[in-house]
Amino acid sequence: MNTNYHIKSYCSIKNNQVSLNGSVVYKDEEESFSSFIKAAYKDQNTKYPKFFKMDKLSKLAFLAADVLLKNENLSSEEENNIAIVFSNKASSLDTDRKHQESIQNKESYFPSPAVFVYTLPNICIGEISIKYKLYSENSFFIFENFNATHLLTYSNSLLSSNKADQVLCGWVEFDGEDNYEAFLYLVSAEGTITNSKQDIIKLYNT
Amino acid sequence: MDALKQELKENLIEQLNLEDMTIADIADDDMLFGDGLGLDSIDALELIVMLDKSYGIKLTDPKEGRSIFESINTMAAYITENRSK
Numbered sequence: 001m002n003t004n005y006h007i008k009s010y011c012s013i014k015n016n017q018v019s020l021n022g023s024v025v026y027k028d029e030e031e032s033f034s035s036f037i038k039a040a041y042k043d044q045n046t047k048y049p050k051f052f053k054m055d056k057l058s059k060l061a062f063l064a065a066d067v068l069l070k071n072e073n074l075s076s077e078e079e080n081n082i083a084i085v086f087s088n089k090a091s092s093l094d095t096d097r098k099h100q101e102s103i104q105n106k107e108s109y110f111p112s113p114a115v116f117v118y119t120l121p122n123i124c125i126g127e128i129s130i131k132y133k134l135y136s137e138n139s140f141f142i143f144e145n146f147n148a149t150h151l152l153t154y155s156n157s158l159l160s161s162n163k164a165d166q167v168l169c170g171w172v173e174f175d176g177e178d179n180y181e182a183f184l185y186l187v188s189a190e191g192t193i194t195n196s197k198q199d200i201i202k203l204y205n206t
Numbered sequence: 207m208d209a210l211k212q213e214l215k216e217n218l219i220e221q222l223n224l225e226d227m228t229i230a231d232i233a234d235d236d237m238l239f240g241d242g243l244g245l246d247s248i249d250a251l252e253l254i255v256m257l258d259k260s261y262g263i264k265l266t267d268p269k270e271g272r273s274i275f276e277s278i279n280t281m282a283a284y285i286t287e288n289r290s291k
Contacts, residue, residue, distance in 0.1 A: 052225035053248075112260045113251035115220075
């Protein structure tokens with residue numbers, strides 16, 4: 001298997017802060033997650049009204065991907081063959097709970113279609129794919145903890161078998177307003193950081 | 207009827223997360239779908255739930271929604287005639 005792949009860029013969102021390649025691009029210490037993610041999105045000036053309809057996991061994943069991919073100056077004319085491999089621990093639990101609450105009481109049984117459509121974690125991959133017109137391979141894995149080995153093996157496999165030109169991978173976790181974290185990185189033939197377990201863990205922990 | 211139209215616009219913005227819109231942006235005869243407000247199929251399902259939850263109206267045939275949800279005017283007229291709460 002080719003091990004000459006590199007991490008071209010990376011983005012993290014945690015503790016009310018958005019960072020791209022190690023530099024803070026947005027920070028707001030006062031806000032709740034909902035206020036923070038909205039303000040961070042507006043700061044990006046993306047102009048994509050569907051963002052406001054997304055659940056919190058999708059907003060988190062979408063914003064991290066948007067910050068990262070916007071920086072890549074992707075061609076809007078040609079198809080970008082970027083695979084997506086995401087992972088987390090809580091799956092879509094935050095939205096699952098919200099849906100469950102809406103069907104808890106038989107006397108007031110009004111499940112929301114707009115909530116229900118987000119009761120799967122990989123919907124956030126769909127949101128990113130729609131925005132960036134990606135018709136590529138994608139997977140969402142559930143792990144107890146951040147699993148650098150799996151992301152490394154899977155991204156290398158996709159690239160060496162020519163299933164994708166680049167792979168956007170990482171960890172997107174949302175399990176309550178105080179428990180969220182996104183760490184996405186783009187694996188490619190280009191870049192200066194080796195796509196290795198050590199480097200992935202190092203970036204994840206920064 | 208005017209109060210109902212105002213209420214519908216408020217509900218639309220809140221229930222459908224039309225974040226960048228205000229009541230003043232929605233005219234009574236604006237098309238809600240297509241080239242108007244640009245609502246989608248999930249929004250249509252949300253409107254069906256809203257009719258049931260807020261006004262006690264159960265749509266037995268979802269195809270009815272096409273004419274009912276054409277605009278604020280058509281929604282208000284249908285609700286006035288059929289509401290049970």
